[in-house]
Amino acid sequence: MAAIGTLNPGSSGVGPLPEGVRDSAGAEPETVSALSATPTLVESVKVSLSGEALEKSAGFGGDNHDIEGSDLPENVQQLLKMIRKFRQQITEKNARINAVMADKTLSNEERTAKIAALKSAISALNTGLITANLSLAKVVDQSGLTSEQNMKTASLLTKD
Known part of the structure; x- marks a missing residue:
């Protein structure tokens, strides 16, 4: 009768000990055999980011x-960041208005109230945007500023 799943010394995947590791009687010392019988596991994780994720995490x-x-x-940098943030928030509020208008689960009153609140928020953001632009x-x-700095300011101002 054959045994299934057993390992013989030649198929264990563990190489023989070097000659100098055996004691004088030719037997393996107990600590060395215990160490060689325990495989060492190495775990690793590989993460790859998309180009967009790398760009966002760069700064x-x-x-x-x-x-x-x-x-x-x-102070110019801070105002440019503020203007960009206002624009982003206005875009997000407009997207939410479109989502509310497309939401068929809302009643007409709920839809009207949510849209009014979002339009009010957009109005406040527009006021902030105008103030930041004037500043x-x-x-x-x-x-x-030098002419190069003026051009850089204008290009950053128009970039979303």
Whole structure:
């Protein structure tokens, strides 16, 4: 009768001990045999990020790494970041309005109330955006930026 699943010494996957590891009687010392019988497991994890994820993680500021990497004064950078944030929030609120309008589970009253609240929030964000744009124009006029810095400010201002 044959045994299934047994290992003989030649099929264990463990190589023989080097000659110098045996004691004078030719037997393996107990500690060495115990160590050689215990396989060492090595675990590893490989993570790969998409190009977009790498780009977002490249700078701590996330989407504002181009502003932070510019040679513009700090107050101009802060205003550009603020303007970009207002624009992003307005875009998100508009997307939420579209989602509410498409939501068939809402009653007309609920839909109207949610849309009114979102439009009110957009109005407040627009006011903040206008104020930030005016502040940026004032700072740029007073700071004496070079023509290259003015062009960089304009390009960053138009970029989303």
